[in-house]
Amino acid sequence: MPELRNEDPASFMNFLRLPPVMFDALLARLLPYITKQDNNYRKTIEPGLKLAMTLRHLATGERYASMKFDFRVPHNTISLCVREVCQAIINEYKDECLQCPITEEEWCAISAEFCRRWNMPHTCGALDGKHIACRRPRNSGNLYYNYKGFFSVVLMGLVDDADYKFLWIDVGGYGHMSDSQIFNASELKECLEDNSIGFPVAEPLPNDDTPTPYFILGDDAFGLRTYLMKPYSQHQMTKEQRIFNYRVSRSRRIVENAFIIMAQRWQILLTIMQQEPETIATIVETCEILHNLMHMQHPALQNADMDVENADHQIIPGSWRTTANMHAVENVMGPNRDSTAAKKLREYLKLYFNYTAGSVHGSIV
Template sequence: MSSLGTKSFLQVGFYQLFACILFQVCQAIIDEYVDEVMPFPSTMDDWKGIAEGFMEKWNFPHALGALDGKHVACKCPPGSGSTYFNYKKFYSIVLLALVDSDYKFIWADIGGRGAASDAQLWNASDLKSAIEDGDLDLPDAEPLPHDTEDIPYFYIGDDAFGLRTFMQKPYGHRALALEERIFNYRLSRARRVVENAFGILSNRFQVLMSTMQHHPSTIRLIVTTCLVLHNLMRTRYPRLQNRPVDHEGRNQEIVPGEWRNGRQMRDCQVVQGPNRDNREGKKVRNTLKHWINSEAGSVPWQHDMI
């Protein structure tokens, strides 16, 4: 065998050994910690605890988590065609994640092909199916604080997601009334936790800002490991990496976190399709809007933010 062939052979062997060690280390971390630091809520009390966190920290009631998706760059998987090629013109897998009020990941769908949108991945997800089938022990509808009308608990997202009783999103941005603009501010204030969670995650594990050269299954394993370690750090050292997070100034204005200064994982595409907002979802959003603008649900600074 020539010296060039020997070198190539050794490189291939080293890569395979590294990949094997990487797989074993990542799997060991997941097996050891996932149940401790990233348990999926299994009871009504678990979900209510998440909602109480959003109300206490972000003044937004009945929120069971903030949902968003991000692209993680990768090389083009063999034989995949353009299915991993996203609208930003690079190959990626998608991390679709649900985050609590303290920037911890509750649930994640990892590995969606980059050409898919947030909405497509959400509509095909096991979490959405479980919600619609009634398989989750979600809290029953209850009145908002200092109110009497029952309102369901829900997740919060951006314009990518369809409005439903279990999914609330902002009003469209055309010709909004003052009350609708205030509602959008209050919802975006609570939803920002998922953006910040992604920011902390990618700053802590900067491999997520590179173009991964692995097979999609290995990338899923790496990303899962990063989520578990992120939650572990948030649980054991909650103040360790708060500096990069968006925060509020003395007058409640938003001060951008340091994570926004760097190159981060990219947003997923917002697909503008047919209006799928349903009537019951609109009723819930309108009730929330009126509550937020009432004496029962308003906060002193909300008019100053508009």
């Protein structure tokens, strides 16, 4: 590591996914958590080595049995160090790097950025879930077996448009659960319904005079609510519905991009993780925090990964794609009062996007 740092900083960053200056700052903050005292039997492992082993494991997903040859540390010791360092990162950085907005001003700032960049007014974030593949936990039956045919732990995240930063996450859901089930049981839904997180009150859309609620964006897996918009079903869509879906989808893809950008940097998320679900949840949360920390401290390193849109509304793909391993308003009725209000809002937004007040030149599908 000293040779890489002094002679080839680019390879140092490629090896640990962090530039040397960020590695040093991270180590300085974590020292109180991961420094141990020598005893009469053995010397402790240096904190810098613990951090380097952890970052290398997150960056590659390499198994402990292989890493022991690189770092000359037994595999069982590496497993303890990874859990220790990940928990230390969470304890030190969670409140700083993973904060959900709690005031109307913060939500409105996010909404303004969505409107400016993607022409989607009143949008306060994009929500989606990601399955993290894992080995079947002992005595779990099919609890973690998902519809895609493998065992997984579910990560759900709400993403901010300005810098692809995660505002809120829920990690640890069983693989058999749908995104809607996880969201319905989450604190985010509860806070949105009782408005305990300062969600903005309804205001008119640009060039309009009808108060319209603010909302987050989701895909078809979620239930339609006034605070959660999703696209129309693909079956027999009208031209107006296709335009609405286009406007929603071009804004909502930021959450998918955020997941893939994070997974390309911390490629343990692309492997079949061998740890227990509790450890997997800790590792995934650590990756989220490091992803946000990179955006906060070194935004230039991340900007090249992002999709952007030029003046002609053409998408310029982010660099992550080159290496990615993907996996009539009043008459609307729903099964209950909430869904009826949400469907009326979606119909109103469809009309708004298709007429002069809310249309965007060049966006007709």
